[in-house]
Amino acid sequence: MLPLHTRAVISGDLSRPLLKVLDLAEALRGDVPHEQVAVQLDDGIDVDTGVLRDLGFAAVMRPGATDMRPDDALPVICGLSNIDVVNPGDVIRVRQDSGQLSVLYRRGANANSLFLTEQCNSRCLMCSQPPRDEDDLWRVRELLDLIPLIDRNLPQLGFTGGEPTLLGPLLPELIRACKAALPRTGLHILTNGRNFADPAVADSVHEAAGCTTWAIPLYADVPSRHDHVVQAAGAFDATINGIYNLAERGHAIEIRFVVHAQTLPRMQRFAEFIWRNMPFVSHVAFMGLEPMGFAKVNRDLLWVDPVDYGPALADAAWRLQDRGITTSIYNVPLCVLPKTAWPLARQSISDWKNVYDPACDGCSMRSRCCGFFASHGQAWRSRGVKAFRFDEAAE
């Protein structure tokens, strides 16, 4: 698991906090404006940094070096506490005062997401990212700087939060920025969809149609259960109306269902509900719990050993898949799922969250398995976790 933050020694004054890290050859290719590039130099190479300054580069990065060299003519970022955190292609934010260095975009990661806002209008029992009511518009401004620095060959970019529709007109602006800078990148936007119950809001994101999947959680087929899970009265109706408004306007929709004790009782009927009422959705995702945030506080309210819900989950998922709706199971290790569910199980957890249990050592299915969230601990450990021998996996 590779962290997203580390500390660095910064000498000289950086002109901007966001920098694209590139090796010398790629930096000189000129795909990225020089003034936004930190040129990563390996220890062995002798480069005239004065020339790099004349060419307009922002900084030099020597991850392993302890300090700048006497003849360095540019601001130097060096002395990284963990030199593996940053690699060429990444976009970093450097805090000059504290020396904190954060990776905002990681080249080659299996999932890159933009964190839009901490605000939310729901309070889901298992929320892994508890909302905070703070003015965080600075995030949007930073993202508008970040988006043009992302690699143009990125296949998919996620928007997450918080509830992005609370940004009002800034959400369409971010979508426009992505379409302009990353015309070949698909967007995957996580929202509870409630604000799209207002047709004007649904109209405002019309530019997203065709390049975006809206990932909308729905936790039951009835309002009472869904509203309880998201802790907001009227949420079910608003979400359903939002889904229909988006679908009517040609948007692609993914339905997300987090499996836990509060949603499990309606899971089969939920699958039936999707099939009967929204067969137009492009994807249904059943997800295991991420033991973070509110989920930790509400552990006793939510916990069901995945081994116990595995057969029911396989049944609900196949019920949809068999009827032509693409269906996936996320965040549940293969060993706790019945083998019938394996074809639907995806290896999905973001690189930087993903860990494996000690029991996974020597498991022959490991390369196909999603593993566990880094926050997983004893309280969240299924009794079904085990390693597969080669012959078992071969079946």
Next chain:
Amino acid sequence: MKRNWTDYLKQVLGWTAPTAATLSSIWSPAQAGPLPVLLPEAHPSNTRFQPLTFVMPNRMEGPEIYIGHRSHSSHRSHSSHRSHYSSAGGYTSPSYSAPVYSPPPPPPPAPVYNAPSTVTTPSWSSPSKTTAPYQPSAPAAGSNSSGTTTAPRASQQDAIAMTMRVQVELMRLGYYKGKIDGKMGPGTKEALRAFQHAEGLAVTGVMDNATLARLGVAG
């Protein structure tokens, strides 16, 4: 009604044959020619062993904008280039192709191309060579420094950046061990010559398009 199978077959072949011929003319080695692919035994056997390769041809036809570059360490005029450059929108373009650097417009074609007494069409006007209009004046660029003919030339900034790219690649390939400084010094020239010699290119010691293409730093 009975179908005439001979006619039907002719029709099918009549449709596929031109397509196949087009495909073969694109994808087979140049010297193979548009042979009918429906008869594979008609191919000269040696053509089958020539793999289809791309040697970065995109740079080859453009103007030679880097061969005249001499990097004077005392040259300070590039600060003016720089301001000019940023006013043109910064370094946003990844391409080193001619239009980006807005080379001076070519001289009016009439005086230049009417001079030869022959009435044959100049080669650059053939439709396949759309990028070639600057080519005729390029050879004069190196010798004629008085500036009467305005050959396209990379700006000082671009030339320095390109020299550094060449140095990086020559270092990666083991031809160059010096400092990456963007200066076309004796060490860099020597490394260029060694590379050109090893690759069977014309040993010029300058950054001509063929060498840039072979180094993979074109465009």
